[in-house]
Every structure is written in structure tokens, then in C-alpha cells.
Amino acid sequence: MTKKRPDQPVDSRKSDDIIASADASDRENDVLVERESRWNYALVGSDLGVWDHNLKLGTRYYSQTWKAMRGIAPDEEADGDYDTWIALIHPDDRAFVIDAIDRQNAGDPNFRVFEYRERHRDGHWIWIECRGACVEWDENGAPARLVGTDTDITARKQAEERLAHMSRRLDLALDISGIGVFESDLDTGTVEWDARLLWIYGIKDATRAWHGDAWSETLHPDDRDRVHRTVMENIERQSGFQHEFRIIRGDGAERVIRAKAAFFIDGNGHRKLIGANWDVTEEVALNAELQRAKDLAEAHNRELEAAKESIEHLALHDFLTGLPNRRYLDRKLEEYSTRVSTADDTLAVLHIDLDRFKQINDTLGHRAGDAMLKHAASVLTEAVRPGDFVARIGGDEFVVLCAIDVTPKKISNLAERIVRELSRPIRYEHHECRFGASVGIATDSGPMLDGKQLLLNADIALYRAKSGGRNRHEFFSKDARRQVIASKRLADDILIGLERREFVPFYQPQFDARTLDVTGVETLARWQHREHGLLAPDRFLDIAEDINVVATIDGVILEQALADRKAWEREGIVIPKIAVNVSSRRLDDPALGKKLRALKIVPGTIAFELLESISLDDCDDAVIANLRQFRRLGIDIEIDDFGTGHASIVSLLRLSPKTLKIDRELIRMLPTSSEQRKLVRSIIEIGRSLSILVTAEGVETMEHARILGDLGCDVLQGYALARPMPSAQIPSFVRAASWRQAAAAQTPSPRKPGKATAAK
Structure with a gap:
């Protein structure tokens, strides 16, 4: 192009054409820029990573999205070396990718899209969906320019694997449990059965199962009406249901089926039932056997309960007199103590020991002694007041608990009545038997009441009554302290005895x-006492329990x-x-x-x-x-x-x-x-x-x-x-x-x- 001289006149029309052409060119460039910007945004928004290999010019282009999905920074140059890239491919996919690229470059439509795994810069594997093709060839027909996109499909692959895993688990669970599945189209009358369900019903012709009558024909005649009624009622309510019925399999065997179904309407507006069936024949038979065994066990248990009640009565009552025994007394003592301590009442314990009973036993025999014990039990039962509790705690010892209207005067009168009545002579086989009774009494009240201690106090009072001449009663008092001192001395001896x-x-x-x-x-x-010789447990066991050394003695023995x-x-x-x-x-x-x-x-x-x-x-x-x-x-x-x-x-x-x-x-x-x-x-x-x-x-x-x-x-x-x-x-x-x-x-x-x- 030649330059014009400055003194030449300017053609105004030509100048206007030039300006107009320039404006058109600018508008076209703007359109191109806008179009390029639009496609670029579209690619970025679609998470597509663009790659462009211009083999003729020796250039390789990779978009920012392509880099990002691999962990490469946007401003970092991507290494386009083929061998370096191949080394990043998962070993299991490497041979396939090499072949796929060759096929893609050759224009094979089956390899325009392929998938493979590539190592992310962080070290983990990502799934890539590669779409590409050769867009230019040289004069020899060899690829000159390759363009395509990569998409990170790792999340999709993971979802597919989870779905496949869930499907495998479901299939395995159904196989293990023996559950068959069906889906019934209520509007078309067709039913889809899976293989397990066909096996359960003994149907070998799968096409026969596609019609509703096939299932109905297998139902046991005695169950058919009930089952049909259950199904129809729930279809009318459009609700799910479960039931149990018998079938006659294709091989003639009778089986028990448990079924559960759910109602739904599909995308085409068809009413459908989907459900599961499983064979519970063995379970039903086992349950029937267990019920028979349960009935037998219950009958046996009733017999055992009667025996238990009999033994329990023996356990709580003295076999000779029929009175409550020591175990029953312990229960009642705890019960009375709790009630009295919270009600601001008084509890009285009367410990009764028969005097001269041993002489009757020794001279007239044990039968006479038993008769005297029965008589004493009868006298005590009649002498006490309503609401009082009488027990025989062993040998010729009895205990009375009083927790109603307890005053020193009334308890003293009760003790005198007991002593008086037990002192009356009684005939036994032409012999006139006389014995008496000593009574120890202890009373207490308030929230700190200790029933066991009260019984011990009554025992101490009994000792004083017997020591004071027998046939009398004695209240526990501070005068009994000397007994405690004696017990303390014995306790000290026990501790020394353990050491020695x-x-x-x-x-x-x-x-x-x-x-x-x-x-x-x-x-x-036995206690080899240094002063008193060999002592039996009755001489030391009570005190040993009080000082908590019985366990130690047990260990030594x-x-x-x-x-x-x-x-x-x-x-x-x-x-x-x-x-x-x-x-x-x-x-x-x-x-x-x-x-x-x-x-x-x-x-x-x-x-x-x-x-x-x-x-x-x-x-x-x-x-x-x-x-x-x-x-x-x-x-x-x-x-x-x-x-x-x-x-x-x-x-x-x-x-x-x-x-x-x-x-x-x-x-x-x-x-x-x-x-x-x-x-x-x-x-x-x-x-x-x-x-x-x-x-x-x-x-x-x-x-x-x-x-x-x-x-x-x-x-x-x-x-x-x-x-x-x-x-x-x-x-x-x-x-x-x-x-x-x-x-x-x-x-x-x-x-x-x-x-x-x-x-x-």
C-alpha cells in the first residue's frame, strides 16, 4: 500500500467507506469475543476441561478446569509430555488408554468417548471421561490437531459403585433369607416374579407366573377365600398388608408362606403391589412344637409351684409347732422396724425361753418335749394381742413382736400373762409336766431404730431374767452393760486367738x-483357748460376728x-x-x-x-x-x-x-x-x-x-x-x-x- 502525499486532496466518499468498514470489523470482533466468552463460560460452568493438541505447530493447550480437576494450579504450565502423562494412568487402565487414544486418533466412533483412572496430584485416583477427536490432518492423512474435553466423573463412579454394592448386598440378603419378590400391575393383571419366588412356589414355567391366576391356583383351598379377601380389602384401602397362608407347590408339597406387600401408583398412573414372600413352614412347625412344649412346661411348672409353695411354707415355718421360724422372723423384724421408724411408733421385742424344758426332755423323752413345745406355741398364740407376731426361733426359744399400742405397762402385762399361762401344769401320758418361761424385753422407736440390735437387747434382757431367778420378765436397761463388757473381753480374746x-x-x-x-x-x-481349753463355735461365734472376724476365721480354717x-x-x-x-x-x-x-x-x-x-x-x-x-x-x-x-x-x-x-x-x-x-x-x-x-x-x-x-x-x-x-x-x-x-x-x-x- 502507497502512502498519499500531504498536498493531495482527500476523497471524502472514500474516507467514509473506510470508516464504515472499520466499524463493521469492530462489531464483528465484538461478536467473536462475545461468542468466545460465552463458550468459555459454558465450558467452565459445565466442568469440562478442554485440551487442544496442535501437532503441526507443536503446541498443547489445557484449560483451567482441565488443570483444576488434576490438582494443577491455574497459572502452572501443564506438562504435555505423553510418557509422563501415561505414567499417571492407573496400571489396570494403562494398556486400554493407549489403545483407546490410537483408536480415537484413527477416527473410530466407538472410542470418541472412553473412561479411565488417573492419579491426582494429591495422590488419590480420579475417574476421567475423555471425549475427543482429530479435527485436522496433514497432507499424508496423519492427525495434525486433536481437540477434546475431560470430565471428572469420580463422584458418579462412586455412586455407581455404592449402588452396585447395595444391589449385591440386597441380592445376597434375599438369597440368604430365601425371600422371593413380586410386582403386580393391578390394572393390566400382570405379575413379575423373581427366580426365588418361582422356586418357592415350585413353578418352572416363568411365563405362567406372569398372570395373576398362577398365584391363586397355588393357594391351599382352605385358605383361598381368606387370602383373597385380605388382598382385595387392602387394595380397596390402597394400603400395604401382611398375612400368612398355605400353598400347594407345583411338586404337590404343602408349604406355609408369609407375605408382605406395599401399594403404590407408578409414573404411568398404574396401581401396583410390590411385595415379598418367604417360606416359614419349618418356623411354623417349630413354633407349634414350642407351644406344645410350653404347655407341658406350664403344667410341670404348676406342679412345681405347688411343691415350691409347700417347701416355701416349710422354709418359713417351724415344722413342729407350725409357727413362723427364724427366717420369717427376720423378715417381719425388718418390716416392723421400717414401719415403726417412719411412723413415730414403738417396737417391742419379747424373747421367750422355756425354763426347765431340758429336764422334761431328758426325763420323759423327746416326744414329751415336742408336746411341750406345741403347747407353748398354742399358749403364746392365744396370749398375744391381735396384730402381734409370734415365732419359734429354735429349740425352746420364741420371739414376740409388738408394734401396736406399745407402752411399758401393756408390754409388761403381756409378759406377765405369758409367764403365768406357761407356768400352768400340763398332763402328758399320765405325767404332770411343769415348766415356766423367762422373758427378755427390749423396746425402741425413732428413725435410728435397729431391729437386729433390738433383738440382741431382748436377748441380753432374757439373760438377766434367767439369771435373776427365772419365771419372770426383764426389760433391757443400762444395767446390762456388764454383759457388753463381758462380750468385749471375749472379743479381745478372739482377736488375740487369731494372732496366736x-x-x-x-x-x-x-x-x-x-x-x-x-x-x-x-x-x-474350734478354739483352743489358752485358759478355757477347746471351745465350740457356740462359745465365740456370736461375738466373732459382732466384731466382723468370722470371715477371717473361715479363711484360717x-x-x-x-x-x-x-x-x-x-x-x-x-x-x-x-x-x-x-x-x-x-x-x-x-x-x-x-x-x-x-x-x-x-x-x-x-x-x-x-x-x-x-x-x-x-x-x-x-x-x-x-x-x-x-x-x-x-x-x-x-x-x-x-x-x-x-x-x-x-x-x-x-x-x-x-x-x-x-x-x-x-x-x-x-x-x-x-x-x-x-x-x-x-x-x-x-x-x-x-x-x-x-x-x-x-x-x-x-x-x-x-x-x-x-x-x-x-x-x-x-x-x-x-x-x-x-x-x-x-x-x-x-x-x-x-x-x-x-x-x-x-x-x-x-x-x-x-x-x-x-x-x-
């Missing part, structure tokens, strides 16, 4: 009721018993089992299990006797935990003094002890009392029904042993066979077998395992 190891075990052998073989020994605590057993074994004597008393205080010890484990007790060689002072019906968590520890350590549980009110049928069912021991009071009258024999037989039968061994205490004669053997008793213990003896005498006693001489006239029975043996 004065508490030692004595052993009373136990015998098989059929063979008279030694089956074990009961360990009895157990350790010595284990040592004695090893010593016997060294002498060739094997005692199968040693029974050791365990107190309520020790059962409450949370560390008892640890202490027992440290002793390394051989399982099956030790049994713990739960003393009669323990209430087994109201065990706290510590007691329950220790009882479980006993079983884990192989320590058996025995219930002592069964029948005197301290072990109920509830205890037996809860504890499942190895053995229960019938109290000697129930054994004493066996030779002369058919009622006693019936009672003992019932206890033995209860033990046998619960797989519990029964031991009889107080076997004083071989006649006792014979009767107990006939009644089915398992183990015998008493003076007729052996008295308690120190450890050193056990080996010679077992070797001599002198107890068999008393039974020499009896026919020997086969021997049983578990006996004491002596090495030869």
Missing part, C-alpha cells in the same frame, strides 16, 4: 448311705484344711471332699475370688457350706459374683440346716447347689414318727428332682442310718458313725473302719466311687 493361730479345724467324717464308705469330712471350727488334706495324702489317705463353712460376711467380700485363686484349690475337693445365718433369697451383687467364682474354681456349694427356715426352694432353684443338708431336728424323730419320715422323704425327692445330693445330719443311731438309706438319702453324718476329731486322728480312723462294726449285721451293698481310700 488358736483357731483350728476339727473334722466329722461323712458316709455313703448305702455303702458306709467315707465320702468326705465337714470342717468344724480353710487354709489349715487344705494343708491337712495334703498331709493325709502323704500318709496314703485320700479324702474325696472337705466341706468348709462360709459366712455371710465372707460371701460379701469382693476380693474373695482372688484369695481363693491364690490357694490353688484342686477342683472338686472343696465344698462351701452356706451357714443358716445367711439369707440366700436376697443376695447382693458381691454375693452372686462370689458364688459364680466358686463354680469356676470347681468349689461345690452346699446348703446347711435345710428345713429350719434358712434355705427356700427359691434358693435351690437360683443356686443349684451340689448338696443340701437336712437339719438334725428333722432327723431325730425318724424312728418313731411317720410324719417325720414323710417330710424327710419329700425333701430327698425334691433334691433328686433337682439333681441335688442330700446329706442327713444328726445320725445318732444305726436305726437312723438304716431308715435314711431306705428313704434314698445319699450321705450320712452323725455321732452314730463318727464324732468330730482333730486332723491327726483322721488317718487312723479311716484305716480302722470301726464304724462298720455297728452295721455288721446289715447286708453289704456294692461300693461306689468317690470313697476315702488308704494305701496298702
